Amino acid sequence: MAAGLLPLMRLLESTDKNVQLQAAGAIANLAVASAETRGAILAAGAIPRLGRLLDSLDKKVQDMAARTLANLAQRSRGLGNFHVAADAMSPVVRLLESTDRDVQRYAGLAIAKLAAGSIELKAAIRSAGAIPPLVRLLESRDKNVQAAAARAIRNLAAKIVEHKAAIVSAGAIPSLVRLLDSKDHSVQAEAAWAIRNLNSRFPAVHTATIVSAGAIPPLVRLLDSKDHIVQAAAARAIANLAASTEYTSAVMSAGAIPTLVRLLDSLDHNVQAAATQAIRNVAEYTSAILSAGAIPPLMRLVERLDKDVQVQAASALAILSAEATNPEDRAAIVSAGTVPHLVRMLESMDEDLQLRFATLPHLMQQNAARAIRNLAAEHKTAIVSAGAISRLVRLLESKNEDVQYESARALTNLLAGKIKDSSVIMSAGAIVSAGAVPTLVRLLESTNQIVQHCAAWAIANLAAAIGEDKTAIVSAGAVPALVRLLESTEMDLQHQATRSISNLVVGNAEHAPAIMSMGAIPPLITMLKSADRDVQLQAVRAIANLAANNVKHTSAIVSAGAIPPLGRLLESTYEAVQYSAALAIRILAAGNAGHGAAIVSAGAVPPLVRLLESKDKGVQNQAAWAIEVLYLGAAVHEAANASAGMGRSTDADPTCTAGQEPVGEDSSEEFLSEEFLSEEDSLLDNSSM
Secondary structure (H helix, E strand, O other): OOHHHHHHHHHOOOOOHHHHHOOOOOOHHOOOOOOOHHHHHOOOOHHHHHHOOOOOOOOOHHHHHHHHHHHOOOHHHHHHOOOOOHHHHHHHHHHHOOOHHHHHHHHHHHHHHHHHHOOOHHHHHHOOOOOOHHHOOOOOOOHHHHHHHHHHHHHHHOHHHHHHHHHHHHHHHHHHHHHOOOOHHHHHHHHHHHHHHOOOOOOOOOHHHHHOOHHHHHHHHHHOOOHHHHHHHHHHHHHHOOOOOOHHHHHHHHHHHHHHHHHOOOOOOOHHHHHHHHHHOOOOOHHHHHHHOHHHHHHHHOOOOOOHHHHHHHHHHHHHHHOOHHHHHHHHHOOHHHHHHHHHOOOOOOOHHHOOOOOOHHHHHHHHHHHHHOOOOOOHHHHHHHHHHHHHHHOOOOHHHHHHHHHHHHHHOOOOOOOOOOHHHHHHHHHHHHHHHHHHHOOOOOOHHHHHHHHHHHHHHHHHHHHHHHHHHHHHHHHHHHHOOOOOOOOOHHHHHHHHHHHHHHOHHHHHHHHHHHHOOOHHHHHOOOOOHHHHHHHHHHHHHHHHHOHHHHHHHHHOOOOOHHHHHOOOOHHHHHHHHHHHHHHHHHHOOOHHHHHHHHHHHHHHHHOOOOOOHHHHHHHHHHHHHHHHHHHHHHHHHHHOOOOOOOOOOOOOOOOOOOOOOOOOOOOOOOOOOOOOOOOOOOOOO
């Protein structure tokens, strides 16, 4: 075919401008036929000849040459290696400065289409000096020129950070924001897409400039456009702006949420996907999104055959569930039937989606596990009934550490609650049956301290929840790994390892010798001296539980030097530490008469006496009982020691926004309760190009 085009190519070299014009027009028309035809035209040598026509003194010839280049630039493989077309760039860029609007328009379109190609093409266009004149053309009075210039800027900005910076430096943003209020849909759409691409990479360094230029209100207004392309472009731009958490409130204040929710029911799948992405990125306003009625349409979109929309909707549901900060929102999400969808998201994606979204399977699983972790506060039964546990247990073996981490956190919160709560007991049984224990124990040896921390936390809660038989945990090899973690330099990791050891002993004193023989006491005593009161508290509890019911253990603990730091902890300003230290001293004193003398010599009696004035009745009682044991003699109270013990507790993940209540005390045993901590968690959302 290329050979048959050679006569037409020679006509482009005619000295007659009318012949040039007719030849260029014929090539322009041929170029729209097919990619194969465009390839043949390129192979016949059209680019250098058209490049020379761009320098014609005749504006009609310039215009047609630019139009022909624009048509040839449509998905033409021959332009992938740009060395042939590079010579044509400078003349095309010069045409942007023409006084003829048609020439400007087609030059802009040619650059826009060329800029949609390879990175090399984009770089050549920028090197030819295209950006400043393109930015100036945004201020043209011709809507077609404005749209062409905005499209060229949109394509030049895509994927190249340096181009974004050059475009912003040239002053494009104020002009683009003004074009959002154009009466022409094409101009509106291209301006919105350009703003989106200028803000589409992390870190999104141009977000502040875009917001300061006033982009958010007109973008929100464009969500109500009658044009689907405009709606999708505006929603994508808003999604990228909202990905910077400091600007989500501006999006919310501009009234975007109700309109975005309405767009979930659009008949256009691009609009649906864009609106879903935007909702996902403003998910911290869960209550407002739920009030606008987002859950039903999101649920419908999850069932769509369109995989792109399905993935976005599922991700939005997961993040909304994970961000729900109050029980009412969580109840609304569960009542709408989201849990089965979240559980399905824990499974791997089909092969087609895994190929298209390289990192998304892990992100989806991570978000779904995080959502389940947050909903577990009040909805354990719904989660367990939906089959979540077996899937979460399998994800503990994921090759992605973030997925391991969130799965362990979800299991931890399914085990959080009052010790004898039926839903906690049900969760514990299902977790053990699913084979979680060996995997959790292996994760204690992870090279990632965050994963280790979550595994230790889950084991601590599991040990409390499964009641009197913790053999499965001990048999899986947890004790050596937990004792090694007591030597960690990370206080949070020490904290959870100590909780695990303490909970393993409660109700199962037969496990204490194994823990003692592994060398747990020296690091626990070191932890008594920690500056962190939570570490102190857990260390005291573990020591008291290991000492309870075993005179040999109390002697080993005293010999290791526990009494002086325990005495100092009586002076703590933290009532839970005071209570625990007094209880530990009582247990040690009851184990051996000589221990009482050592306690007195260490100066523990004066602080115990002062604790009798505590405002906390529990602290008063423990101090009084310890003093009684010390002065009446250990033998009298040895029987009391048999019933003493620190009690086990389960607690929730503190980075979970779930509002769990503290573990209550059991009237039949002395349980030290542990409050659930709560702080807000944040999610970094990836904005797409």
